Each structure stands twice: as C-alpha cells, then as structure tokens.
Amino acid sequence: MPEGDAVxxxxxxxxQGLAGRLLEGSDLRVPAHATADLAGRRTLEVVPRGKHLLHRVEGDVTVHSHLRMEGSWRVHPVARRHALGRRHTVRALLWTGTRVAVGDSLGMLDLVRTSEEHRVVGHLGPDLLDPGYDPVLALANVVSDLTRTITEACLDQRNVAGMGTIFTAEPLFLLGINPWTRVGELTEEQVGDLLTxxxxxxxxxxxxxxTTITGRGDVNEDDAWVHGRVGLPCKRCGTTVRVAPIGVQPQQRVMFSCPTCQGGRAPTDDGRPQSPLGHRRERSS
Structure with missing residues (x-):
C-alpha cells in the first residue's frame, strides 16, 4: 500500500495538472456515481490526507479516493483520454481541455460534499505530512493502548496518518527498537522520537x-536499512536482516528488522533461513 510520501x-x-482549470468532463466508473457529471466545475485543489486523496472542485464537491495496494492517478495529455479509458482497470477519468487525470485500480472512489469530508477522513489521526501536524495528539494516540506493539500502534491510521511498513520499519531500526516491543515498554520520549x-x-x-531513507542521489533499489532487505547483511553490523508477520488479520503485516541491532528475533520468527527478495541480490552468509 502506498505510504504518505507517495500519496x-x-x-x-x-x-499541478488540474488546479484552477475547468473540467470539461468526468467518468466515474463506480455504480454509486456512474451518472455524476463534473463538467463545468473548476478544480480548486487536490490535497492528501494520510493515505487518502481529496480532489476538491467547485460547488462543495470532493472526489475522494484511496489507492490501496494497486491504485494510481496519472495525468496525461487529453488526446490520450479515449485510449487510456479503454483499460478495464480504470475507475475514473477527469479531463480539462488539455489534460486528463486517470485513476487506475483505485481501492476506493466516491463523491462527498467538501463540507462533509469528515465522513471519509475524520477518523484519521494527525497527518505526519500536514504543515499543521499535532505531535502532542499523535503521541497521545499512539501511547493510548500500552498492550499493543509499537508497530501496530504506528500503523493504525486512527492514531497517526501516513506511516506504512517502510516508514515504521526504518525509524524503528534507526532508533534500535524491536518492532515487537509493547508500547508500554517504551518511554514517551522514545515514542516521540520515533514519530519525529x-x-x-x-x-x-x-x-x-x-521514497528514500538516506536521501542519497546515488542509491536506487537498496535505499533502506532493513525494509525489503530480508536475507541480506545489516548495513551496520552484518547480521542477516529478517522478516516476520506482525499483528492479527485482517491488519496483519510483515516487518523487517535486524536481530542484533534491534534486540533479538521476532516472536513470530520460526528461525528458518530466509532468502533475499528479488533475483539481483545475493544472499548473505
């Protein structure tokens, strides 16, 4: 699932492609809004809210979408509208005189009144990428249940919005915290540092x-400390990075960590050898 930075x-x-421009047409391919017509309305702005997208247009209307696992929005020259629209996975087309926005494989798509956006995003905690981010409220939310693992608490978008497995695994590694640590075993200062x-x-x-962890421009597919690096040596200590499930269904995820740098293997790790992801990486010894 795309994380806050991708959204x-x-x-x-x-x-950038649509704001301030008049929509000449729309095609929302979901039953509830298949007859909706946004033509003649001007796009006011498109903003993220955690992992949700809010496309606000004139007339108190918001096109609300969520990418989920496979979704994407792309902006193309409007001349490509008919060709792109033939794809069976396309769920939305919004076009101006020069551009068409194509929503493909969207996990969620609906129309709401802009004044009632709280119906679809009001449950979310403080957004880490919001200029008005409230760190005090985010901290209070995450530490509200001391029995949960810190990973589960951070991935719960009701506590803090925008963190996925990448931006949970990497800060945990940098701070030397085991992902299976219970919230109650950490100090509020540690949790605050994690969110920061x-x-x-x-x-x-x-x-x-x-998506980058190091910020280095010369790093491509391995720009991470632990996420996605199962079976490879830790960049700090050389121990093999491991992956194990965390949480319960339907919210269960997998989490990457270094057993040495982060205080031991996961309780859900069976200890069997783990191979690297992808065919271009060599397995560590």
Missing part, C-alpha cells in the same frame, strides 16, 4: 521526489 506526490501531480524520525523521513522523500 503526497500523487496529490501534487494532480494539483518518521516525519523527517517522509518529508525527505517528498523533497527527493521518491
């Missing part, structure tokens, strides 16, 4: 134009 970049791309670090990394990725 922020998507919102920026849509905003996650926000810093998200902002860095937004500025870089790609």
């Amino acid at each position: 922020w970049r998507t919102a920026r791309r849509l905003h 670090t996650a926000r810093r990394l998200l902002v860095l990725s937004c500025r870089a134009g790609r």
